[in-house]
Amino acid sequence: MTYDIKIFNEIAAEGLQRFDQAHYTFNAGKTPDAILLRSQKLHDYTFPESVLAVARAGAGTNNIPVERCTEQGIVVFNTPGANANAVKELVLANLLLSVRPILAGANWVNSLTGDNIEEQVEANKKTFAGNELEGKKLGVIGLGAIGSMIANDAYRLGMDVSGYDPFVSVDTAWNISRRVKRVLDLDELLADSDFITIHVPLTEKNHHLIGADELAKMKNSAVLLNFARGELVDSQAVIRAIDNGQLKSYITDFAEPDLLRHDKIIVLPHLGASTSEAETNCAKMAASTLKTYLETGNIKCSVNFPAVEMVFRVPYRIAIINRNVPNLIGAVTSTVAEKGYNIDNLSNRSRGDFAYTLLDINDLTAEQAQSLVDDIRQLDNVVRVRAIKHPTLEEA
Ligand SMILES: NC(=O)c1ccc[n+]([C@@H]2O[C@H](COP(=O)([O-])OP(=O)(O)OC[C@H]3O[C@@H](n4cnc5c(N)ncnc54)[C@H](O)[C@@H]3O)[C@@H](O)[C@H]2O)c1
Numbered sequence: 001m002t003y004d005i006k007i008f009n010e011i012a013a014e015g016l017q018r019f020d021q022a023h024y025t026f027n028a029g030k031t032p033d034a035i036l037l038r039s040q041k042l043h044d045y046t047f048p049e050s051v052l053a054v055a056r057a058g059a060g061t062n063n064i065p066v067e068r069c070t071e072q073g074i075v076v077f078n079t080p081g082a083n084a085n086a087v088k089e090l091v092l093a094n095l096l097l098s099v100r101p102i103l104a105g106a107n108w109v110n111s112l113t114g115d116n117i118e119e120q121v122e123a124n125k126k127t128f129a130g131n132e133l134e135g136k137k138l139g140v141i142g143l144g145a146i147g148s149m150i151a152n153d154a155y156r157l158g159m160d161v162s163g164y165d166p167f168v169s170v171d172t173a174w175n176i177s178r179r180v181k182r183v184l185d186l187d188e189l190l191a192d193s194d195f196i197t198i199h200v201p202l203t204e205k206n207h208h209l210i211g212a213d214e215l216a217k218m219k220n221s222a223v224l225l226n227f228a229r230g231e232l233v234d235s236q237a238v239i240r241a242i243d244n245g246q247l248k249s250y251i252t253d254f255a256e257p258d259l260l261r262h263d264k265i266i267v268l269p270h271l272g273a274s275t276s277e278a279e280t281n282c283a284k285m286a287a288s289t290l291k292t293y294l295e296t297g298n299i300k301c302s303v304n305f306p307a308v309e310m311v312f313r314v315p316y317r318i319a320i321i322n323r324n325v326p327n328l329i330g331a332v333t334s335t336v337a338e339k340g341y342n343i344d345n346l347s348n349r350s351r352g353d354f355a356y357t358l359l360d361i362n363d364l365t366a367e368q369a370q371s372l373v374d375d376i377r378q379l380d381n382v383v384r385v386r387a388i389k390h391p392t393l394e395e396a
């Protein structure tokens with residue numbers, strides 16, 4: 001069996017190397033089996049019927065029409081936490097840059113001429129004096145992979161840290177230092193913080209999470225950092241707040257044109273995940289989850305289908321994506337029984353309106369597996385079904 005992967009964006013070689021050349025091609029034709037990408041926007045993309053999965057080498061999946069994929073039975077993966085450290089370090093760097101005019105000082109030194117540079121430096125360095133982060137209040141909105149790391153490290157830098165995340169996962173909650181104060185009301189965090197940093201996904205609900213009302217609740221001296229997504233913040237409201245003296249400054253990783261060339265706004269070119277370590281981590285994780293799904297049907301780290309992992313020990317396995325309605329499994333097992341086959345192993349999980357089933361039957365031949373797939377495909381509410389050949393086991 002060979003698979004073709006359509007690749008958008010630059011994906012780190014260490015990830016691509018996970019696809020062995022004997023079984024994988026890249027961008028070979030118009031009917032790819034899967035898509036591997038970073039920030040390429042797919043909202044206007046028509047997915048060929050052949051596409052089984054989309055893997056996002058990164059965290060945010062707002063560039064992918066996830067609901068449309070789900071309806072088409074396309075499993076969407078991301079790489080939770082794989083670039084979190086890179087974003088954390090960039091946010092910490094920007095916190096430091098926001099309190100000390102480091103770049104302005106360095107640029108000024110470079111402009112000096114004459115034979116008394118040391119004297120000029122000592123006489124004028126007061127122009128570039130700054131402040132310290134220690135003892136200042138940091139509010140973190142979203143305590144997931146990135147927010148939790150920033151909260152912990154900012155505390156270690158001596159900051160007084162509060163975090164707001166009504167939906168925090170149990171796993172992440174375990175990693176957050178008990179010194180980080182959990183705030184249940186966003187307004188409290190907005191009013192109290194000297195620095196506010198946002199680390200939530202862009203969803204319909206989170207669009208303009210920070211707008212004019214929220215900005216009005218912040219201290220006039222507050223610094224707002226956004227390394228999550230541009231659309232989480234109402235940029236026009238930010239510009240107005242800064243120009244009216246209601247907000248000190250805004251630092252963002254998202255280059256919205258109106259934000260450029262403002263002396264109290266720093267705009268970076270979406271650099272959060274751009275370290276070789278993060279790019280490698282994301283590419284490796286995305287490649288592994290995609291390869292596992294294509295070759296075994298097992299699902300891990302999907303944003304639209306449940307995690308299902310079942311040991312694969314038969315020559316052919318059947319993987320079914322269906323609407324989550326009563327008696328679907330009954331209809332599938334009856335179809336299997338009508339053919340006189342015995343089920344060796346079965347795993348079924350649902351997530352919202354959809355469900356996923358892996359079905360192992362001993363000793364199916366390729367022809368029998370295909371005929372079973374054809375029959376299951378006829379059942380109501382089945383969205384997609386495929387037979388997966390075991391990578392090494394041969395039929396009896
Ligand atoms: N600048 C970059 O290059 C870069 C890199 C990585 C991630 N990101 C962005 O950062 C986002 C977060 O990444 P992550 O890895 O921490 O994701 P994550 O899923 O681990 O964490 C997101 C957290 O936000 C919380 N959340 C959701 N809505 C919220 C709300 N309204 N208020 C408070 N908390 C809320 C969730 O409960 C979750 O704990 C990504 O979705 C992506 O958009 C940007």
Ligand SMILES: O=C(O)[C@H](O)COP(=O)(O)O
Binds near residue numbers: 057061270273274
């Ligand atoms: O959501 C993410 O992981 C980041 O925005 C990184 O995007 P990139 O892979 O395009 O740098």
